[in-house]
Amino acid sequence: MANLEQAFKNLKANIAKKVDDAVSLDVVTFTGNFNIKVGDVIGSDQNKFNLENVLNSMKADVNADLKLVAYSTIKLDGDQVNIVKENLDSEQMELVKFHREMIEASQNSRKAIVDMIKGLVD
């Protein structure tokens, strides 16, 4: 039971720390030809998404060709920087649309976290 209580305490502390660190919101979208095995994505732990494994797997695949479609960073003060691939064809325009939708979803998620923190402080 002590572990459980400690885990709760840590959870609260970690949330606070992560909020302190979060000065910007980053959204990145890549596209490319790649082969990833399911095992690379989740690793040995079925619950664990392993981003490092995914990137390593791509590195190992000589045919992997990863292209940045768009990168957006939104600062707490509202400043926003966007990098978008040039000369997009109609299919790639869909990717940019997807990227924009991800920005909106991310902002909603961020709002949910901030609301939760507010609830804890109030």
Added chain:
Amino acid sequence: MAESENLDALLVEAEQQAAQFGDDSAEVIQHLRDLGYLNQLPFGAHNREVTLNAALSKFEAELLASEIFNKDEIQSLRALYTNAFAEEMLRKFMDLDEGIPINEMPQTGEINLSSRLIHYRLGMYGLYALNAGHAFGFTTMMGLQTLKHHLSISSNLDAVNQLANKEGVLKRILSIYGNERCLMFVHVNANEMKQLHFEPKKVRSARDFYHRLSEDFELKPKYLAGFKRDILSRHQKDVKWEYVKGRSTDELTNFIIKVLQVHQWMDGFYDGKTDGEIGSMSLNSIADLLKFYNAGNDADLPLKSMLYYIGKGYFVFNALTMINNYVIEDAPDSRDEDVIKSLTIQSGRLTESDRAKFEANLNAVLDSAKVELHQQKQKAKMGIGKRVYFGIRSFLKKLFRIGKRLVKMILHHLKKIFKQLSDFFKRVLEYGKQALKSFIQGIKYIIGRLPIITENEHKLAITHAEFMGDTFSILSDPFSKQGYDKHHEKVLEVQRSAQFSVALVGEVLKLLKYMLKGFVGWPILILQLAKATRTLYQKHQLIYQH
């Protein structure tokens, strides 16, 4: 990563608890059977799955066609409940506590979701004996006529919607017929008498019964004096048997008993049919309910003060105390947090030996509840078990009403009320399951374990959303338009679910200050989760409206 390792302990413990709950198909099967979408399930896992899915599809199709919810509402509910959509919708429809109102009466000959619900509700109150999947027709109208007569309601729609609020039904009966009709005269046949858990002569105390009666009832002294003389008479020759027999067979008494049976069934004290026949099962359940009430309220209300054996198999039951308790449950109550605080403080103050006893007792009750729950589900799947009530509103109210005494009950009254407490914890476990699932999702999201992967035409899209909203996506090139849409919808679904879970974690964290002060067991955490989930259900519309 140290912080993830710390959270692992929490996740592992929560998942272990959640794993013990088992699957939810028993509940879905029961609901589908009750609505006439499903009869017997065939043998063989594959055949069972095909039959079950066909019944679920039919339910969903009728739900859409019913227009009880509009398309936007359905979309929001789908996003909220994701894979559990059908289960949650069935549970809402089947609830007789805060059930969903039907918006339109079916036409004669129609079979749709409304006709099935009307048949189910009438059937639960003993007013419809056919399968709920039959067409709306003459038998339905007969049941509706009786219902409207008893509840003094002129509209079919209002009458049938009244049945989805069981406290409302009791309030209406009290307001129309007054306290006097809460004296129930019942006959138990010779066979049933042998099944009683108490001896009839033990409930033959005119003094105790009369004392309670005069305290509870605001009746005219003349009526009370007549009652004492004609019913509670020491000599059977002086009892007015014609009156007793007449009152035990009149239709209204029969209906009120059915209403009480529905309440007792929903509380887990009654396993029999809601047929208005007050046999040994009903009388035994009254005795069980009283024991539980006494332990939970530090009261000492003896059975003989509420039940009197007149003779020749006839009893008179003072139902007013029970009815008043049920009606009180309908009153708004915002003391949940006080209950949790008080419970945690009490458990924190236990001596070492009491703490050990509390833990041992609690584990015994929980183990029993888990085993029973498992067996109950297996039987429900096969269609041979008793019908289980899955609604939560009145249960939660009862839970929090006796909540402050849970520690004491577990510590001191365990032998007397083991079965009732075990039944009670079955409900806690069932409800806690939902709360726990959301909680686990929330924790996984926080430590970054919710990848969203979509496969479309052998191409892959992966999105990883971090706790603070940072999002990383990789999509195969080319990826079809259909693939984007599919992946986008999946991401939104997970993020909405995660927002809900994060809010839930927030609610739990708010209660931490109490938990960390003393000893805390999982049942108390489940109470907290249950409370937090309930709060969030009220808030969820806000999240999903965006």
